Amino acid sequence: MSAAGAPCFHCGEPIPRGLALHARIAGHDQPVCCHGCKAVAEFITGAGLGDYYRYRDTSSNRADEQPRPDRWAAYDRPELVERLTRPEPNGARSIIVLLEGLRCAACSWLADKALSLQSGVLDVSVNPATARARIVWDPAKVRLGDLLRVLEHVGLRPHPLAGEPSEQMALLERRDALKRLAVAGFGNMQVMMFAVPLYFGEATGMDPAMREYMRLVSMLVSIPVALYSGWPFYRGAWVALRSRAISMDVPVSLGIILAFVASVWNALSGQGEVYFDSVTMFVFFLGLGRYVEMIARHRAGSVADALARLAPATARRVRSGVAEDVQAVELAVGDELVVRSGEVLAADGLVIEGEGRVDESMLTGESAAVAKPPGARVHQGTHNLGAPLRVRVTAVAGNTVLSGIVALLERAQAERPRLARAADRAAAWFLSRILVGAAVVFAVWWYVDPSRAFSATLAVLVVTCPCALSLATPTALAAATAALARRGILVAHTDAIEALSKATHVLWDKTGTLTRGLVRVEDVQTFGEVTAAQAMSWAGALEQLSEHPIARAFAASGAPAGQASEVEVHAGQGIDGRLGGRRLRIGTREFAVALRSATPAGEPAPVPADGSGESRVYLGDDSGLLAAFRLTDPLRPEAQDCVANLAALGLPSEIVSGDEASAVARIAARSGIERHAARLAPQDKLARLKALQAGGAVVVAVGDGINDAPLLRGADVAIAMGRGSALAQNSADLILVRDSLEDLPHTIDLARRTQRVVRQNLAWSIAYNLAALPLAALGYVPPWLAAIGMSLSSVVVVFNAMRLSRGSTPRRRPPWPAAREAEVA
Amino acid sequence: MEILYVMIPLGLVLVAFGLWAFFWATGNGQFDDLDSPGWSVLDDDRLPGPAREDSDPRPPEQPK
Numbered sequence: 001m002s003a004a005g006a007p008c009f010h011c012g013e014p015i016p017r018g019l020a021l022h023a024r025i026a027g028h029d030q031p032v033c034c035h036g037c038k039a040v041a042e043f044i045t046g047a048g049l050g051d052y053y054r055y056r057d058t059s060s061n062r063a064d065e066q067p068r069p070d071r072w073a074a075y076d077r078p079e080l081v082e083r084l085t086r087p088e089p090n091g092a093r094s095i096i097v098l099l100e101g102l103r104c105a106a107c108s109w110l111a112d113k114a115l116s117l118q119s120g121v122l123d124v125s126v127n128p129a130t131a132r133a134r135i136v137w138d139p140a141k142v143r144l145g146d147l148l149r150v151l152e153h154v155g156l157r158p159h160p161l162a163g164e165p166s167e168q169m170a171l172l173e174r175r176d177a178l179k180r181l182a183v184a185g186f187g188n189m190q191v192m193m194f195a196v197p198l199y200f201g202e203a204t205g206m207d208p209a210m211r212e213y214m215r216l217v218s219m220l221v222s223i224p225v226a227l228y229s230g231w232p233f234y235r236g237a238w239v240a241l242r243s244r245a246i247s248m249d250v251p252v253s254l255g256i257i258l259a260f261v262a263s264v265w266n267a268l269s270g271q272g273e274v275y276f277d278s279v280t281m282f283v284f285f286l287g288l289g290r291y292v293e294m295i296a297r298h299r300a301g302s303v304a305d306a307l308a309r310l311a312p313a314t315a316r317r318v319r320s321g322v323a324e325d326v327q328a329v330e331l332a333v334g335d336e337l338v339v340r341s342g343e344v345l346a347a348d349g350l351v352i353e354g355e356g357r358v359d360e361s362m363l364t365g366e367s368a369a370v371a372k373p374p375g376a377r378v379h380q381g382t383h384n385l386g387a388p389l390r391v392r393v394t395a396v397a398g399n400t401v402l403s404g405i406v407a408l409l410e411r412a413q414a415e416r417p418r419l420a421r422a423a424d425r426a427a428a429w430f431l432s433r434i435l436v437g438a439a440v441v442f443a444v445w446w447y448v449d450p451s452r453a454f455s456a457t458l459a460v461l462v463v464t465c466p467c468a469l470s471l472a473t474p475t476a477l478a479a480a481t482a483a484l485a486r487r488g489i490l491v492a493h494t495d496a497i498e499a500l501s502k503a504t505h506v507l508w509d510k511t512g513t514l515t516r517g518l519v520r521v522e523d524v525q526t527f528g529e530v531t532a533a534q535a536m537s538w539a540g541a542l543e544q545l546s547e548h549p550i551a552r553a554f555a556a557s558g559a560p561a562g563q564a565s566e567v568e569v570h571a572g573q574g575i576d577g578r579l580g581g582r583r584l585r586i587g588t589r590e591f592a593v594a595l596r597s598a599t600p601a602g603e604p605a606p607v608p609a610d611g612s613g614e615s616r617v618y619l620g621d622d623s624g625l626l627a628a629f630r631l632t633d634p635l636r637p638e639a640q641d642c643v644a645n646l647a648a649l650g651l652p653s654e655i656v657s658g659d660e661a662s663a664v665a666r667i668a669a670r671s672g673i674e675r676h677a678a679r680l681a682p683q684d685k686l687a688r689l690k691a692l693q694a695g696g697a698v699v700v701a702v703g704d705g706i707n708d709a710p711l712l713r714g715a716d717v718a719i720a721m722g723r724g725s726a727l728a729q730n731s732a733d734l735i736l737v738r739d740s741l742e743d744l745p746h747t748i749d750l751a752r753r754t755q756r757v758v759r760q761n762l763a764w765s766i767a768y769n770l771a772a773l774p775l776a777a778l779g780y781v782p783p784w785l786a787a788i789g790m791s792l793s794s795v796v797v798v799f800n801a802m803r804l805s806r807g808s809t810p811r812r813r814p815p816w817p818a819a820r821e822a823e824v825a
Numbered sequence: 826m827e828i829l830y831v832m833i834p835l836g837l838v839l840v841a842f843g844l845w846a847f848f849w850a851t852g853n854g855q856f857d858d859l860d861s862p863g864w865s866v867l868d869d870d871r872l873p874g875p876a877r878e879d880s881d882p883r884p885p886e887q888p889k
Contacts, residue, residue, distance in 0.1 A: 125858065126858075127857060127858045171857065174857070175851050175852065175856070175857075178851050178856055179847070179848055179851055182844065182847045182848075182851075183844065186840055186843065186844055186847075190836075190837070190840055194833075207826070210826060210829065213829070213830065213833075217833055217837070220837075221837070221840075
């Protein structure tokens with residue numbers, strides 16, 4: 001029932017041409033793109049969790065390789081469990097795990113159920129907002145490694161977090177903000193309720209005693225709002241003032257304090273007007289915006305967590321011939337380590353024995369693994385894909401290349417060109433004028449009629465209270481942030497929206513943004529009587545024992561059809577082996593053809609190397625060539641449209657990549673990008689960025705890897721992919737959670753609309769204040785008019801901002817009809 | 826309208842009670858995750874048995 005061109009049942013990605021691989025799900029064959037996805041889909045439905053496919057609202061992460069049972073073995077060691085977990089009552093332990101690929105509530109349901117089915121698991125809580133799970137289990141019944149393995153089996157890669165205190169702090173911070181928000185919200189509702197009769201009372205006459213009573217009650221309710229809910233603003237303003245800076249908190253705090261103190265004074269003295277309704281509304285809306293922003297920031301995580309995911313917690317140290325597992329923090333320069341195949345290095349060092357191939361893509365962006373003969377340098381955080389290595393440690397902890405990149409990050413962050421916010425500047429400018437104006441008014445009235453000096457000055461300060469002015473920007477930003485969140489775009493720093501609206505250039509890192517960042521078999525061409533699936537399965541069996549990056553493409557896409565014997569790896573050529581009595585070779589064309597005894601007719605002409613960055617791998621036996629595989633890191637289907645749409649919005653794109661020139665050129669041509677640069681180190685990318693910025697450009701950077709993090713930190717707007725590394729997401733202002741580029745042009749459009757709304761709001765509130773100021777100074781504004789005008793100006797601003805959240809309904813991927821049918825059947 | 830002198834304080838007491846309940850619920854973790862508990866209603870027939878001996882996931886179920 002696999003329709004031609006149907007996407008993978010599990011991950012929704014296109015299926016390589018010529019591959020007919022199916023997962024058996026609920027009695028139906030569903031097409032899948034690779035063996036990783038097949039294994040995950042069959043495990044999920046096999047565990048009775050097939051409902052997941054009905055309820056998820058985005059497709060899942062591609063399972064890039066089949067689960068490796070040995071990966072989690074280290075987590076069975078008691079010392080490590082001791083360090084990562086916390087004791088719970090009755091001998092149970094708890095751990096916090098970050099789940100990579102957790103993107104919707106259905107994913108968290110899946111993780112919850114999959115774990116709960118294990119015996120010995122006492123409690124699981126999965127939070128989709130932060131992508132973290134807390135597991136409580138009984139170590140006597142089940143091992144931690146087994147639980148992590150289950151999570152990987154359902155397609156969610158777990159990262160145990162040692163830094164639970166920071167998790168706990170983030171949780172407490174969220175709860176605290178929520179409480180302050182609730183006080184402001186409840187308080188605002190109450191005060192509004194008292195404000196309406198006060199407004200009407202002004203117009204129609206009201207019993208003075210009742211009026212006093214209402215005003216005093218309003219004050220009573222406003223006190224906790226102003227003191228408790230407003231406290232974070234005062235703290236922020238104080239911190240900014242102490243470092244001799246003006247942040248948004250300063251005018252906000254001044255507005256709250258001025259309006260509140262004036263209202264309290266008037267309420268107690270029984271004269272003038274009270275503005276408790278405005279004060280509480282102001283605190284509530286600002287607090288709401290801050291809360292939404294904080295949730296997004298917490299989800300992006302912290303640098304410490306990101307590093308915990310990169311560098312392994314343990315290493316295997318050799319001392320006087322004895323190998324023992326130790327914690328990475330115990331390592332010292334001069335230690336000797338054994339790094340087995342598939343392991344991540346815990347420190348920088350020199351290879352002293354072994355022929356390794358190391359995947360350094362997280363440092364260099366290069367997708368191909370680098371050969372590491374004895375004497376070569378290897379780095380912390382890189383992945384050994386080849387033979388076991390013996391490594392002498394040359395740098396640990398703060399001195400490794402990885403920590404150097406983190407330091408580079410922090411510097412780029414400090415030098416980040418902050419676009420001064422128009423609203424901040426306008427509010428600060430306006431505020432200083434108002435203070436001067438109020439002083440002048442006080443002086444003049446003191447001269448004319450000292451008894452009215454104070455009340456007239458208060459009227460000036462309150463009528464011109466920069467409430468609407470200060471609300472102008474945050475309400476628009478909050479509405480835009482919410483609209484983007486519904487589309488799966490997380491805004492971690494709301495300043496980015498203003499910068500985004502002014503953006504002039506887009507810098508792309510190629511791997512993982514324009515492409516998917518995974519080498520995969522794109523095309524299978526067969527010769528003779530072999531089917532594509534057969535060829536893939538043989539290739540998979542041969543490549544099973546190899547750690548070459550190309551082999552990983554087969555491990556993901558090819559079926560290992562049993563165990564190959566007499567396997568021999570010919571460096572630089574390919575693999576020779578025997579499978580079910582048949583001698584097979586996979587590798588370069590010459591190598592694969594060499595088995596052939598006679599020259600048959602009708603053999604395809606060799607494909608010349610076209611420098612396109614694609615690689616071809618051939619499979620042959622004694623009858624000649626059997627199949628040719630085309631391997632690529634494919635362009636995302638939406639990339640070309642995205643680049644074209646960005647160009648239409650006036651943003652030219654440019655690629656800065658650490659990858660090979662030919663691969664970069666191919667992707668640039670396919671995506672329609674003219675400017676591109678290859679083989680750049682992180683600092684070269686940063687230099688290119690600085691050069692653009694020096695020319696006055698406002699640069700958007702899109703990246704996904706560790707090597708992009710400095711670029712992202714230095715950019716005016718940094719965008720990270722949802723499947724990218726945590727460190728890249730940390731550096732980002734915006735995160736594309738759905739891992740798709742299609743919403744990027746829309747985001748820029750929305751940012752520009754947001755700026756328009758902000759300008760309209762500023763213009764309106766300044767015009768209102770300018771009109772009211774002279775009248776109030778002369779004592780001509782009747783109190784009820786001042787109150788209505790002030791509330792109205794704020795309400796206009798809020799409603800104008802709400803327009804941004806309209807017209808952007810959430811766009812969801814169409815549910816796969818095949819999946820529906822299978823689940824209902 | 827003298828009744829307002831009684832009703833408003835009563836209303837404030839109710840608000841205070843509501844806030845207290847909200848604070849309690851927040852401290853109790855009720856607002857930490859607003860999405861996933863909605864999914865739990867889908868599978869109350871598959872409670873995680875505490876005393877299940879096999880550590881393997883359950884065999885495939887035939888969806889209806």
